[in-house]
Amino acid sequence: MPDETGTRITRGYTGYPETHAAMGSLYQRDFGQHPLPYSPGYKTTVARSPSLPLLSMPSTITEETGPVFGHEMLADLDNDLTCNFTGRPAIGERIIVHGRVTDQERRPQRGVLIEVWQANAGGRYRHRKDGYLAPLDPDFGGCGRCITDDEGRYEFHTIKPGAYPWPNGTNDWRPAHIHFSIFGTGFGQRLITQMYFEGDPLIPRCPIIATIPDPKVAERLVAPLDMAMAMPMDSLAYRFDIVLRGRRQTTFENRMEGL
């Protein structure tokens, strides 16, 4: 998947497979832009967060390559959660969620697989472990997926998920959110996150969002209402742009095979 510069890598190794011709070493991760692994306000992290430092090392071909997923794997309704479960329309407020996936240099990330999952309009997941009182919607499955186009754009049609309570503190509620799983072009760019909705009063009260120490950082997970993309008499729209780890790619560091 060549990027627009068509350049190759910067480190010692030049022998990437053809299909990974534009690979380059990944920018080091800035952990200040992420939640803290150990966050006692979110109790489950206590036993599930490493206590020893991570081993830091520049990326290798293993992290710089990754699986490539083609549009042929997608069915027509994969990105339409409003009707991809039974074919009948799900209950709830119809919305479009769209955005662009770029890397840290704002290079569009094309061919990126995005998987989403969410609760139904009442805040209930289709999962045997979800015992919330809110009813299941027989016509809502709760997952969808799509692959970004040449400009890195993606789009889902869904219903706005409801807020739901969860056992953490005695009265903790999740703000409405959609879970996102994103594959970049390298396995080292792998990312799972959550999108929230502009104006939700539960956002500043959420212990999971609070695992991100800097509220300015957390704000980047809040999708604004996007009236330009709303479809009149059909769906409101929210825009959620995603940034994946960048890669070192410059023509100066390019070199011929064997030099």
Add this chain to the structure above:
Amino acid sequence: MVQKLETFHETPSQTAGPYVHIGCTPNFIGVEGIYSADLGAADPFPDAGDTITLVGRVIDGTGTPLRDCMVEFWQADGGGRYRPGQGFARRPADAETGEWRLVTVKPGRVPFSDKVMQAPHIAVWIAARGINLGLHTRIYFEDEDNDGDPLLGRIELRHRVPTLVARRDGGVYRHDIVLKGEGETVFLDI
């Protein structure tokens, strides 16, 4: 005055939560009819000859196996080549035992630089409730020559090296990943 450095920040991570399977392996938990098959459910190299079986668990700081995690694998083929359409697998932990099982080919050596090779390994990424940022680690093999591997060579506390090395156990390789505490696995910032 200087120019503004125009690089942007990576999107912050959030936990995959308890229902990661709805999004990533819906058929596994009975949300059927949306995808014909779960992504990564097939063996990563279905047609290759020299297969191995890897089994393991992800264990938390209290010694309890995670039964709600998702583990992903990315590896080169037996000849040490990364192939875009193969080499990826995704396994949900068993809902009772927490065990995952991967049938694959043993990866070949892949380059680190034009002069240095890496010992055979599989990249692993773990997502689950309570994990705020997906964890990268690797699986090496005890019956391979791991000396000179640049990543293993960087581990300062040498007694931690075996946390990245799968043991032969009868006909399979066994590899438990420990998130925290005694025997804590080496996780990677890579």
